[in-house]
């Protein structure tokens with residue numbers, strides 16, 4: 001493929017798998033292509049609980065967002081690595097608790113852009129916006145006009161980076177990126193983050209990462225200490241960094257859940 005043949009950032013590339021569409025497959029959506037299904041099936045052959053992992057992650061997003069809106073009083077949300085819309089989306093969870101919530105979504109995948117309309121159906125009292133951007137270029141996100149039209153960066157914001165940073169290997173400087181984003185937010189803001197880990201099943205995760213790399217997707221799982229570094233300088237809310245099914249569980253049933261089956265760390269922390 002020459003550069004001229006490369007799909008533009010707005011075109012959907014069905015020649016190789018994409019993380020957003022593979023995740024949609026794990027969540028049993030309908031917005032993936034054959035190439036994604038094949039790659040996801042290869043992941044499931046080494047990680048048979050990939051669907052449990054995706055579901056546990058999604059349920060964490062629901063509970064963390066609900067807690068932030070209902071208990072912590074947050075009314076502004078910046079969600080980067082949003083994924084293909086899957087009800088309930090983050091703004092629906094936040095606006096159920098606080099209808100006046102404003103939510104900015106960001107993803108770099110054109111398939112998410114294609115479905116962004118579903119993310120824009122805000123409550124009448126609230127507001128949502130969608131920005132197509134790459135988290136590896138955080139300045140573009142923070143400088144975006146749509147962001148400033150939707151959220152006020154002088155008031156607390158919950159920044160959510162759920163199941164995103166394992167697609168940002170160290171060579172792309174993810175720690176500096178998170179720091180840059182947090183520096184743009186005032187005291188009283190929160191970081192919500194979930195991240196796949198090899199800690200509970202190291203050999204299995206070598207196999208999973210190999211499938212992503214073969215599909216041309218940059219990926220890197222991280223240990224507990226490596227994930228904790230993203231929260232440097234922040235104050236964890238209980239229970240701290242945990243496997244998602246133990247982060248303030250609300251009794252919603254999840255089949256086959258063990259730490260290795262989920263293999264994610266998740267946490268919410270406040271910027272002092």
Ligand SMILES: C[S@@+](CC[C@H](N)C(=O)[O-])C[C@H]1O[C@@H](n2cnc3c(N)ncnc32)[C@H](O)[C@@H]1O
Nearest residue numbers: 020023081082083107108109134135162163167
């Ligand atoms: C596994 S999905 C997670 C979706 C959602 N955050 C959740 O937790 O349910 C990861 C998302 O991150 C997006 N993504 C991956 N790399 C990205 C990047 N460099 N910049 C922005 N989004 C990215 C993918 O397109 C995909 O939609």
